Amino acid sequence: MIPLWQSVTPIVIFGVLFVAALSVRILREYERAVVFTLGRFDHVKGPGLVLLIPLIQQMVRVDLRIQVIEIPSQDVISRDNVSMKVDAVLYFNVINPEHAIIQVQDYLPATNMLAQTTLRAVLGQHDLDEMLSERKKLSTDVQAILDAQTETWGIKVSNVEIRTVELTENMVRAIAKQAEAERDRRAKVIHAQAEFQASQTLVDAATILSSIPAAMQLRYLQTLTEIGAEQNSTVVFPMPIDIVKPFLSLLETAANKPDVS
Numbered sequence: 001m002i003p004l005w006q007s008v009t010p011i012v013i014f015g016v017l018f019v020a021a022l023s024v025r026i027l028r029e030y031e032r033a034v035v036f037t038l039g040r041f042d043h044v045k046g047p048g049l050v051l052l053i054p055l056i057q058q059m060v061r062v063d064l065r066i067q068v069i070e071i072p073s074q075d076v077i078s079r080d081n082v083s084m085k086v087d088a089v090l091y092f093n094v095i096n097p098e099h100a101i102i103q104v105q106d107y108l109p110a111t112n113m114l115a116q117t118t119l120r121a122v123l124g125q126h127d128l129d130e131m132l133s134e135r136k137k138l139s140t141d142v143q144a145i146l147d148a149q150t151e152t153w154g155i156k157v158s159n160v161e162i163r164t165v166e167l168t169e170n171m172v173r174a175i176a177k178q179a180e181a182e183r184d185r186r187a188k189v190i191h192a193q194a195e196f197q198a199s200q201t202l203v204d205a206a207t208i209l210s211s212i213p214a215a216m217q218l219r220y221l222q223t224l225t226e227i228g229a230e231q232n233s234t235v236v237f238p239m240p241i242d243i244v245k246p247f248l249s250l251l252e253t254a255a256n257k258p259d260v261s
Helices: 004-023 097-102 107-123 128-133 135-153 169-211 213-229 241-256
Strands: 024-027 031-037 040-045 048-051 057-063 067-077 083-094 155-167
Touching (some): 024 031, 067 107, 083 128, 107 155
């Protein structure tokens, strides 16, 4: 006949192991345990060894590491009525395990849904040009709004990165035409400015030449030199106006002299 203590020992050992399995938890450095006693919040434990009273206390593990959420592509209409698709990446971590478990049912999908609605709301207040040129500023605005709204959940939003702004084909063609028109406008403005500067330079040169007769004579000689270097069959000799002027004066006097006959 087997002694009673020998038959009871395996049951006791099994019971002790079962109780130990229910009461002993080991948490990693980045984990915390939110402990509830009879359904009421008790305290936050960890990391390391955590002892629980079986059937009376329960715990919920919380990861404190930074988590990454890909915000799916959102249909956004900008302030200037341009339709586009925008996606982003959200970085956050839990800083208050108690609030992350008690204040919100499931903080991960809740943060994801809040990020989607906030992204659409913020981008809808800006024009397309601002979305393309000030993406970093818009990401910072979304991050600040999310961080303020998730603070009560014990969550810290550290960064939001807008990855892609995808336009429709019609809008891409319209932007290309606008860019081409802008390039043509700049080219015409530059050409007009160059013409103005050239004409101004010519006016200044003419003023100098007209004020100094010797400079005009030198210009005549330079022109003759250039014509002769080109080996032309016909040479046009520019007559200085100072030589012709006395003859013009005589002709004008003779024309104005009264007829005595």
